Amino acid sequence: MSLRYGLLGLLAEGPASGYDLTRRFEEVLGPVWPAQHPKIYAELGRLTADGLIEVDSYGPRGRKAYRITEDGLAAVRTWLAEDEVDHTMRLEPLLRSFFFWLMTPEQLSDHLVREQEFFASMARRYQSYAERKDRGEFGHSPRTQSMRVAIEAGVRMYEALAGWAEWARTVPPAKP
Amino acid sequence: MSLRYGLLGLLAEGPASGYDLTRRFEEVLGPVWPAQHPKIYAELGRLTADGLIEVDSYGPRGRKAYRITEDGLAAVRTWLAEDEVDHTMRLEPLLRSFFFWLMTPEQLSDHLVREQEFFASMARRYQSYAERKDRGEFGHSPRTQSMRVAIEAGVRMYEALAGWAEWARTVPPAKP
DNA sequence: AGGGGACATGTACTTAGGAACATGAGGAGC
DNA sequence: GCTCCTCATGTTCCTAAGTACATGTCCCCT
Numbered sequence A, B: 001m002s003l004r005y006g007l008l009g010l011l012a013e014g015p016a017s018g019y020d021l022t023r024r025f026e027e028v029l030g031p032v033w034p035a036q037h038p039k040i041y042a043e044l045g046r047l048t049a050d051g052l053i054e055v056d057s058y059g060p061r062g063r064k065a066y067r068i069t070e071d072g073l074a075a076v077r078t079w080l081a082e083d084e085v086d087h088t089m090r091l092e093p094l095l096r097s098f099f100f101w102l103m104t105p106e107q108l109s110d111h112l113v114r115e116q117e118f119f120a121s122m123a124r125r126y127q128s129y130a131e132r133k134d135r136g137e138f139g140h141s142p143r144t145q146s147m148r149v150a151i152e153a154g155v156r157m158y159e160a161l162a163g164w165a166e167w168a169r170t171v172p173p174a175k176p
Numbered sequence C: 001a002g003g004g005g006a007c008a009t010g011t012a013c014t015t016a017g018g019a020a021c022a023t024g025a026g027g028a029g030c
Numbered sequence D: 001g002c003t004c005c006t007c008a009t010g011t012t013c014c015t016a017a018g019t020a021c022a023t024g025t026c027c028c029c030t
Helices: A002-011 A018-029 A037-049 A070-082 A092-097 A105-134 A142-170 B002-011 B018-029 B037-049 B070-082 B092-097 B105-134 B142-170
Strands: A053-058 A064-068 B053-058 B064-068
Touching: A002 A018, A002 A037, A002 A053, A002 A064, A002 A070, A002 B092, A018 A037, A018 A064, A037 A053, A037 A064, A064 A070, A070 B105, A092 B002, A092 B142, A105 A142, A105 B070, A142 B092, A142 B142, B002 B018, B002 B037, B002 B053, B002 B064, B002 B070, B018 B037, B018 B064, B037 B053, B037 B064, B064 B070, B105 B142
Parallel strands: none
Antiparallel strands: A053 A064, B053 B064
């Protein structure tokens, strides 16, 4: 259901094609909600059938841009304001951490170094996005303001994970 | 695939039934990897067919406890050491944050207060687990040592999210 | 003795997600 | 004129996840 509202939310910014939405999903929403083009095209079909979006224009190469309808806008707003938030976070790195005791100290150490580097680099990436926004590169619309809030979450989450990986390296392996 | 290794990892601690594993998944691994009993029983069947686990004992009420085999143990270890980590985090609260600009200031404020409370309460829950572990309540086996590391991740993640929600409340709504 | 709750396993069905396959138009550079 | 890349949409198929249905046992409390 989240994909549906993700698409509606993006279309609330303005008309876009399935191709545009696919790219926006992989660039922007990818880390928190991956979606491949087959799912997106299928969902666009269902959204059209439900009257939440409609075709806005046809372009070259069979391009079809969609526009959100009044009903569609109302649907996202209801979702945001009334639907219960699903708080489950599906995070493989944390699932793995429950089983660290099955790794040799060397394997674990290597793993944690790599993880720390990955999380730190992600944190830096989001940090630089945040700085560009704060310098005004993306303008000051409400939409980009929300993007700034989302980016801040990315910075904080990845910094927390990087810090965790670093801390985990200092935990001595237990001797049973 | 993660469910498979999650089950193997839990069975590496000792024999357990499908029912035991279902409860452990919802109590311990639930927040990072939800799994319902139908998936678990089905996967246990597949793991048995693949020779990675075997029936350890039969108990009352049709209870069947499984034991991990040498092959199974080798399979988890290979996964941990060699399989690439999937870093995608599917997190609805962050997906929603991209669309905060579609909410009224009142709705957003309410939402962020509730989210902050939720994340803070989760952080406290994991914090108290951590303290119990540090007091020695769960012993000092390598297994519980890993649990301690996983719990620390929970504390840090939820604290980061609570801090984020609090910070987000201070971001003034943009006037376009 | 009876009832309720936790224990225990499974099937059936639906939806979500992801990989592979299939096709073709338009534009830039050689 | 040809080639290659990006744009662009879609189908097919398989696996993962989740909901609902179905069934029965053991134990504790009243």
